[in-house]
Amino acid sequence: MTSPRTTSPSYRVWALPGLPEVRPGDDIAKLIAATEPGLVDGDVLLVTSKIVSKAERRLVEAGDREEAIDAETVRVVARRGALRIVENRQGLVMAAAGVDASNTPAGTVLLLPEDPDASAVRIRDGLRDTLGVEVGVVITDTFGRPWRTGLTDVAIGAAGVRVLDDLRGGVDAHGNPLSATVVATADELAAAGDLVKGKAAGLPVAVVRGLPHVVAEPTEAAVGARALVRTAADDMFRLGTSEAVREAVTQRRTVRAFTDEPVDPGAVRRAVAAAVTAPAPHHTTPWRFVLLESEESRTRLLDAMRDAWIADLRRDGKSEDSIAKRVRRGDVLRNAPYLAVPCMVMDGSHHYGDERRDTAEREMFVVATGAGVQNFLVALAGERLGSAWVSSTMFCRDVVREALDLPANWDPMGAVAIGHAAEPPRERAARDAGAFIEVR
Missing domain, CATH: 3.40.109.10 (NADH Oxidase)
Incomplete structure (x- = not known):
């Protein structure tokens, strides 16, 4: 990643209306294109993981949610009562392995996309083929965070987005060297989209416009949201x-x-x-x-x-x-x-x-x-x-x-x-x- 962090005087973020209920096997890119979203080069789409999971047939039968969590868990990080923070098959550390039992038929649960980065690539490529635009795509999911109360959306998959902005080696406004500042740009975008999306309102996709510097050039090496996950060696809080x-x-x-x-x-x-x-x-x-x-x-x-x-x-x-x-x-x-x-x-x-x-x-x-x-x-x-x-x-x-x-x-x-x-x-x-x- 070579682009410096650029401060824009303003940007816009809005939820994309008109998306139908997503069914197994649906093409998310085609559903978005059918809403005539008016996308332009440099836009970023923020797509709730739930609709991606539905399209990718990640709705599975499960005797109970705990059984599904067990199947998706690689490592238990912490446990308190019935609540489990775990590392799941995608390498994400989160509550309940990301298994969702809300708004699904009885006896079923919704799992996260198998490979969220690959899902983001497919949506981005599909929009390029259908609409002829170069946009970034971020797949989002809701996370709790250590030391902070409340939930927010973060990036679990990304394509065409500079997910991290490495400011190390630069200086701040006072000329002090920056030696540890790496900004999680994709997470910032996900949180901005969460302000306008809504499960109850049926608005699973948002658009950010006015931040073209966060969209990667087609020639840049692909870096997905997996880059946001700390390695075990760097994780000081790996366990409860x-x-x-x-x-x-x-x-x-x-x-x-x-x-x-x-x-x-x-x-x-x-x-x-x-x-x-x-x-x-x-x-x-x-x-x-x-x-x-x-x-x-x-x-x-x-x-x-x-x-x-x-x-x-x-x-x-x-x-x-x-x-x-x-x-x-x-x-x-x-x-x-x-x-x-x-x-x-x-x-x-x-x-x-x-x-x-x-x-x-x-x-x-x-x-x-x-x-x-x-x-x-x-x-x-x-x-x-x-x-x-x-x-x-x-x-x-x-x-x-x-x-x-x-x-x-x-x-x-x-x-x-x-x-x-x-x-x-x-x-x-x-x-x-x-x-x-x-x-x-």
């Missing part, structure tokens, strides 16, 4: 609250290969803040996290641990070849750009003078520390960081305390390798939760 928690828990994986991309220390500290919300006995705080942010500290620790491990393996009678292989398998910590060593302290613990109760007391603190480590790992996943918890520091606690200059009462409880995953995680074998449950 409870869904985000479940996603972080279920999608967390042990990552053993990391890229060279540096780790944001702030992200690790936010994960620590999540870790220390874990439950603990006697209102204590048994967690300590040693963050190894310098290469020197990581190397000092890992070299000391390696030497201790080799000494243990030699005492066990392992061959030098076997020792070398085992040490190489432990390189997940050495290859990570960031390490954290969670430690347990038992400040505030009770001493009973009874082995059974003292053992149980320590176990309570161990469980609480484990809960903190799990919180930490899940929070790292929420920060889009990979991690691997490795238990090796528990086998040489004195060595770790000396290498990191830790107090004698800090018990290292493994180490966590942290970084950006070098490859997608492997699929985890499905586990039936019922196999781990006993009900009494």
Whole structure:
């Protein structure tokens, strides 16, 4: 897209009268042309998706609306009671997958067009062939929006329209550089059309005139409304609250290969803040996290641990070849750009003078520390960081305390390798939760 955003002194928008009830198999372009709409080059038509769906035979039988929503849903984004915000087959994130049960015969629902961009192309081409005009076409549907009450129309399909106006690299009226401004032109057009269209009035098509700069030249590469949908990598609000928690828990994986991309220390500290919300006995705080942010500290620790491990393996009678292989398998910590060593302290613990109760007391603190480590790992996943918890520091606690200059009462409880995953995680074998449950 090369056209700068042009400010017009005025434009007109009106609903197109005279359209008949749309039937399955109808040609929308021919129906519009038959109303003698007086279109000129540079006009933009805003077409309600419902009539496109009807023409494209998207009226389907369904036992109930929920069944149809299930069939059209790719991913549940958020759920509250009966309301579901989902990603549908068209890649749109919206309520109820866009399934419409209003103004349809009993036992049927209306689905969105299979490919709204392709629908817009067909209407545009049909109007060019029938009326000889170069117009833009936007297929619209009604959306709710995060943080805003009320509904408005947005573009779900487009042809011949500059759907986005990228102002980055320009300057504002005061000469300040624009570094993040990308305007959703197609959505602005859709909202303007919604002011004059109306379901009850039977006015499903509107025309905007006076904004020729938003209509793409025939030679421009086709860009549809799909360009308005954020990619997963750019979507900071991809999930609802409870869904985000479940996603972080279920999608967390042990990552053993990391890229060279540096780790944001702030992200690790936010994960620590999540870790220390874990439950603990006697209102204590048994967690300590040693963050190894310098290469020197990581190397000092890992070299000391390696030497201790080799000494243990030699005492066990392992061959030098076997020792070398085992040490190489432990390189997940050495290859990570960031390490954290969670430690347990038992400040505030009770001493009973009874082995059974003292053992149980320590176990309570161990469980609480484990809960903190799990919180930490899940929070790292929420920060889009990979991690691997490795238990090796528990086998040489004195060595770790000396290498990191830790107090004698800090018990290292493994180490966590942290970084950006070098490859997608492997699929985890499905586990039936019922196999781990006993009900009494």
